[in-house]
Amino acid sequence: MKMILEQQIRSVLGEMQKAGTLPVFEVPEIRVERPKEEQFGEYSSNVALMFAKQAGKSPMELAETIRQQLLYLCHSESSEAESRNLEIPRQARDDNEKLFEKIEVVKPGYINFYLSQKALGAVVREVLAKKERYGESEIGNGIKVNNEFISANPTGPLHLGNGRGGFYADVLSRVLRKAGFEVTNEYYINDAGEQILKLGHSVLKDSEAVYSGEYIDELNKRLTTDDLKQKVKEVGEKAAGIVMEEMIKKTLQEKMQVSFDVFTSEKKDIEENGYINKALEILRAKENLVYENEGALWLKTTLYGDDKDRVLLKQDGAKTYLASDCGYILYKMERSFERIIEVWGADHHGYVARFRAAAQALGFTGKVDFILVQLVKLVKDGEEVRMSKRAGNVITIDKLIEKVGHDVARFFFLLYAPETQMNFDLGLAEERSQKNPVFYVQYAHARLSSILRKAEEEGLAKTSGDLNLLVHPKERELICELLFFPELMETIARDFTVHRLPQYAIRLADKLHSFYADCRVLNGENKELSLARLELIKAVKVVLAETLDVMGIAAPEKM
């Protein structure tokens, strides 16, 4: 709908330029937006403001001219342009009705569009016809996306930052799939580096111990057998395996309810399969990409915008983390991913430039997107709570979910943009669970379910109503929210702003509750109206359930 309008305005401008009523100038971008206030209609465009200068007309004058042309287009029988792409206008046209009730030009030079009753009814029909497929699109075009997230070291439990990034990326993958991308959710297990030795020392509780906590005590009991006592690396590897299988995976599946398609092991999949060496060979084979200096092998990451070049092989010949990542990138390339998403803790942002450089150096031509998730700051009684892995006083995502419940934790973390350094007030954690807007949204769904159950009992559920009766302002607002859902999904698939989703859910629930207060659905004096409202209610339920489902949150029939 939005795109159709943008196209139409563009073509109108084009026609005017051809006809000579407008000077010829570049039209870079036509923007049709959703106005902030309902009184300004369902859609709005500021093109006239943008191009007034180049057109040599006042914004109001230009807007009015465009409006006239658009009206002509809408009414013209021969115009196929607007009915080509979407059900709404096509259906509206089938009924020989226009798409817009009115198009207005307002003050500084806005053009505001108000949808017709027919078009609104068509939205409800479309939702009911498509059901849970409403909101799907093809913008992803089957592109293979590798979505790597969490990837926490297998040295301890997942913390709140892991949880935040995990939920965010998990939901992103669902949105991308609905938008037609082929997404693989991947967890990279760093089981080959220095930290495995540290884990080994910690489990053995020797002088080089780093980590502590109950799980370390338990591992100590299980692994400090006579034959293992001196073998730090072996202990570390065994411990890492246990941490991964018995702690992290459990948290992911049972507590967080995120699912991964692939767990890639640095040791088994990358190192032992020779990907690192293969990557080094590829880099060496290219002109001027690597060089030796002071006995180390360097990658010229500065060629791709990094501040300084980076070491691949140390003086002693050992591989750096970057070398290992080169192997990993190559492994992803071999699996023919066209796009890579990396969700990292913001404390790793310094690594972004060299990762990008490495990908380019290896010949990866697709897009690499980074989502840098800020760590979660814990606050209690107005004071920041300092946590340290060494001290073992970390609040884990497990503990949080146990405390507030899965849906609340998920919703809370999804609500904020990843780059905000959010404060999480521990003291308010439980209280927050009572006040969390997720219940507001779920309650709306339960309320809808309840009305529909009742309608069923009264035998009203099967008959369909006349959607032209839905003329109440609250009904109109509700339908408009339904109309915006597909646009929302596409927006998120483009710019990864997952946090728009819970915000949308709150707004939809809000409109529903408000509608409910003013518009009686059942047992009203007008049975036809009841039937029409039932249709609307069903559609709202579909979209609300879908929104919750994409977020991975339950849509309860009762609460």
Added chain:
RNA sequence: GCGCUUGUAGCUCAGUGGAUAGAGCAUCUGGUUGCGGUCCAGAGGGUCGCAGGUUCGAUUCCUGCCAAGCGCACCA
């Protein structure tokens, strides 16, 4: 010192090159004996960190400054 991120209502956070800057919580007022009150309606509360600049128009873009967080390894 350099770099990245952030600075919007009492608190937690949305948002935008343009129409009176929004939501939730908190505070206050009113409604609702219900198709589930886990609700609805309304009020108060803002120099959009500060100062310049670009623009017809900046909270949004640019520069400088201030503050907070995080980085700045031949660690991972």
